[in-house]
Amino acid sequence: MLARDDQSAPKPTPLHALHVARGGRMVPFAGYDMPVQYAAGVLREHLHTRSAAGLFDVSHMGQIALHAKSGRPEDAALALERLVPQDIAGIAPGRQRYAQFTDQAGGILDDLMVANLGSHLFLVVNAACKQADEAHLRDALSESCVIEPLSDRALIALQGPKAAAVLQRLGAEIAAMRFMDCGPRRLAGIDCLVSRSGYTGEDGFEISVAADRAEDLAQALLEDSELLPIGLGARDSLRLEAGLCLYGHDIDTTTTPVEAALQWSIQNSRRPGGARAGGFPGAEVILPQLEQGPPRRRVGLKPQGRAPVREGAPLFADEASPQPIGKVTSGGFGPSINAPVAMGYLPVLHAGTGSLVFAELRGQRLPLQVTPLPFIAHAYHR
Amino acid sequence: MTTLFTSDHEWLRIEGDVATIGVTDYAQSQLGDVVFVELPKVGRQLKKAEAAAVVESVKAASDVYAPISGEVLEVNAAVSDEPALVNSDAAGKAWFFKLKIADKSELEGLMDEAAYAQHTA
Numbered sequence: 001m002l003a004r005d006d007q008s009a010p011k012p013t014p015l016h017a018l019h020v021a022r023g024g025r026m027v028p029f030a031g032y033d034m035p036v037q038y039a040a041g042v043l044r045e046h047l048h049t050r051s052a053a054g055l056f057d058v059s060h061m062g063q064i065a066l067h068a069k070s071g072r073p074e075d076a077a078l079a080l081e082r083l084v085p086q087d088i089a090g091i092a093p094g095r096q097r098y099a100q101f102t103d104q105a106g107g108i109l110d111d112l113m114v115a116n117l118g119s120h121l122f123l124v125v126n127a128a129c130k131q132a133d134e135a136h137l138r139d140a141l142s143e144s145c146v147i148e149p150l151s152d153r154a155l156i157a158l159q160g161p162k163a164a165a166v167l168q169r170l171g172a173e174i175a176a177m178r179f180m181d182c183g184p185r186r187l188a189g190i191d192c193l194v195s196r197s198g199y200t201g202e203d204g205f206e207i208s209v210a211a212d213r214a215e216d217l218a219q220a221l222l223e224d225s226e227l228l229p230i231g232l233g234a235r236d237s238l239r240l241e242a243g244l245c246l247y248g249h250d251i252d253t254t255t256t257p258v259e260a261a262l263q264w265s266i267q268n269s270r271r272p273g274g275a276r277a278g279g280f281p282g283a284e285v286i287l288p289q290l291e292q293g294p295p296r297r298r299v300g301l302k303p304q305g306r307a308p309v310r311e312g313a314p315l316f317a318d319e320a321s322p323q324p325i326g327k328v329t330s331g332g333f334g335p336s337i338n339a340p341v342a343m344g345y346l347p348v349l350h351a352g353t354g355s356l357v358f359a360e361l362r363g364q365r366l367p368l369q370v371t372p373l374p375f376i377a378h379a380y381h382r
Numbered sequence: 383m384t385t386l387f388t389s390d391h392e393w394l395r396i397e398g399d400v401a402t403i404g405v406t407d408y409a410q411s412q413l414g415d416v417v418f419v420e421l422p423k424v425g426r427q428l429k430k431a432e433a434a435a436v437v438e439s440v441k442a443a444s445d446v447y448a449p450i451s452g453e454v455l456e457v458n459a460a461v462s463d464e465p466a467l468v469n470s471d472a473a474g475k476a477w478f479f480k481l482k483i484a485d486k487s488e489l490e491g492l493m494d495e496a497a498y499a500q501h502t503a
Contacts, residue, residue, distance in 0.1 A: 042440040043415035233414070233441050306418050308438050333417040333440045340418070362420075362436065 010034075013059035014154040014214040018222075022229055030127035032060040035231040042233035046335040049200055049238055050376075053160035054230035055221055058199075062130025063150040063208055064137070066121040070144070076121050078276075079144045080114065083136065085257060085280045087267035091116040096182045096195055098265050100257050101136060106285030107253035108260065109136065111245065115182040115195060122182070122193065124155070124206070126247045154214030159204035159238070161379065162226045167194075167205060170220060174205070179380040188220035196381060199235065201242025201374055203381045240341060241334045243300060243373030249311060250298060250329045250343055256282065258289035259345065261298045261373070266290065296326065297351045300371040301342040303359070307366060308333050308340040313359040315344055315368070325350060328359060334375055341375050342368065386489060387498035388449045393473060394492065396483070400455065404477040405437065405446060405468065408502045414439040416468040421457040421479055428452060428481065430488055435478050437468065450488040452481035 010028040013019075019026065024035030035057070037045060048054060068075035077089040086099040096115035100108045110129040115122040125133045130149075137147045158166060167174050170188045174196070177183075182195035190213045198204035209217050221227055236246070245251045251260045258266075269275045272287055280286075303309045310331045314324035331342030342359075350357055353372055358365040386394045391409035395402040410416065418438040428434050428448035435446040457479045461467050467476040483489070493501060 036441075037414060041415050043417075046440070237440050307420065307436075308418055308443065310443060333438065335417075335440060362433075 013057055014211040015057045015059060015156075015218055018215055018218055019057065019229070024229070024231060027232070029232060030060055032127065034060060035229070037231035037233045038229055040228060042231070042237065043335050045228060045230045045234035046237050048228050049160045049230055049234060050202065050336050051161070052226045052228075053158060053162040053166050053204075053224075054200075054234070055218065055227050056157040056159065056230050056235055057154070057218075058157050058206070059154040059211075059214065060127035061155055062123075062125040062127065062133060063153050063155060064123040064125065064130075064134065065148040065150055066123060066137070066141070067146040067148065068120070068144060069146060073116070073119055073121070076145050077116070079141045080121060081270070081276060082279060083140055083281065084114075085266045085270050085283070085286055086114070087269040087276070088114055088121070089276070090267065090269060093118045094181055094183045096122075096180050096197065100251070100262065100265070101133065102257065102280055102282040102286065103253055104281050105253070106256040106282030106289070108247070108251045108255055108257060109133070109253060111247055111251060113195070113197065117182070117193075122208075128248060150208075152211050153208050154211050156207045156209065156214065156218060156221070157198050157204060158207065158221065158227070159198045159200040159202045159230075161203060163202070163204040164381070166221060166224045166227050169224060177381075179203075179382045188217060190217050190220075192217070199242075199244055200238040201244070201376055201378045201380075202238075203379050237332055237335060240330050240332060240343065241336055241374065241376040242378060243343065243375060245298070246330055255298070255345070256286050256289055256294065258286055259294040259296055259298065263290055293348060296345050296347050298329070298343060299346055299351050300373040300375060301328065301331075301344055301357070301368040302371045302375075303331075303340040303342060304367040304369060306340065307361060309342050309359045309361055309366065309368060313342075313361055315346060316358045316360065316365060317350060319358055319365045324360075325357070336376050343373070346370065385495060386492035387495065387501070388492060389501060390447055390449070391502075392446060392449050394449055394489075395477075396489065399483045399486075401450060401452065401481045401483050402477050403449060403479055403481060405472055406498070406502075407472045410468050410472040410476075413437060413444060413468070414441065416465040419462050419465045419468065419478070421462055422454045424454050424457060426454045428454060438465075446478060448481070449492065450481065451484040453484070454479050455482050456480040
């Protein structure tokens with residue numbers, strides 16, 4: 001999983017004591033000491049999230065507020081558009097959008113969520129990238145924006161078909177929220193910032209809360225018997241079944257958003273002919289790929305046997321050819337599908353649904369079929 | 383009948399010149415939910431420390447190394463058909479394979495139950 005070498009000891013999140021008290025198996029991850037699983041185990045945690053609800057500590061992720069120095073919130077949006085291929089100015093107050101920081105070659109520096117909170121933008125970025133992202137924002141936008149890392153806040157995700165009911169039992173007014181709505185709410189008497197979003201393919205919420213109230217909030221939530229704490233292991237298998245990219249694995253500086261099959265996240269206003277076409281790093285690579293198609297594409301892959309095919313496995317066009325044509329970028333076992341699942345990159349010639357390719361695994365070539373993503377239908381509350 | 387253990391968390395049940403081999407309960411608890419097991423082919427000549435089988439959990443793949451040299455006499459199809467047996471009965475029904483022991487002196491470095499318990503304590 002995602003982790004950059006971090007020489008210093010892993011940092012605790014505000015929920016560290018709760019993880020330990022609940023039997024979390026703690027591992028270093030992206031500079032933090034995080035639970036990979038609890039006593040229930042990855043399989044049960046995964047299935048419980050799909051059938052009821054799970055609580056995930058994602059406090060390791062970076063939360064950043066972006067304020068326009070002019071005082072006009074739209075100036076922060078227009079400034080951020082210089083770094084991402086998304087329409088940020090078009091995000092209505094109380095809404096959020098998925099985005100990517102791109103580089104000059106069209107590669108992806110990080111993927112992130114951007115919410116319009118009315119007075120400013122609220123960004124959630126990957127843990128392993130957050131220092132680099134903050135520096136990137138400061139380098140590019142300091143003239144027009146104040147970049148405020150919100151390091152004193154925790155982030156708790158509540159995911160699964162019962163997540164909304166769990167929040168409502170705490171008195172939260174979330175019934176009117178749709179997928180990707182975002183705004184302040186009071187939960188168990190605690191001021192929070194709630195968005196209806198997540199990383200599992202299920203309906204759910206991400207809750208930003210002051211670090212010193214995070215444990216109170218988590219305890220109040222976990223009093224609900226339908227909710228189980230879920231570790232990073234199940235977080236990874238859930239997002240893989242949902243076909244969602246993991247930065248540093250499925251996407252990185254060597255993949256463009258179009259190759260990563262994220263073209264849906266680039267709105268028309270930033271495309272040729274749009275009101276604010278181009279004007280982001282790598283536009284001269286990314287925009288032609290939107291028009292002409294990329295040379296390779298991220299696809300879903302279903303191994304035909306029972307053996308999981310893991311990240312890094314080379315992919316071949318047939319059982320004998322010596323040259324790989326692509327590789328697996330995420331792979332494992334999908335508990336809800338009860339079968340192995342994977343994602344990887346293939347030349348477009350081989351990337352059509354139903355194509356068969358072969359992975360090399362322990363000296364053998366195993367067939368995988370190109371499969372539409374997601375493996376499990378998204379259950380977002382639209 | 384003697385049961386011996388390796389520092390890689392395998393057990394060997396010795397009956398005459400046949401060793402039945404599996405992974406320990408400690409190993410299964412560390413692996414988590416097992417979802418796939420690949421066993422060696424019957425008739426394969428395994429050398430000590432050679433990768434003989436693979437156990438995969440949701441998250442990761444782990445090799446099972448041959449703790450001693452010998453010919454694979456039998457494999458346990460029940461465990462490849464139902465990998466979760468490794469979690470429910472690692473020391474019993476979830477044996478992996480049986481070896482014809484090639485060199486009994488290779489058993490000398492292995493641990494007995496008490497030594498293994500100390501090893502995992």
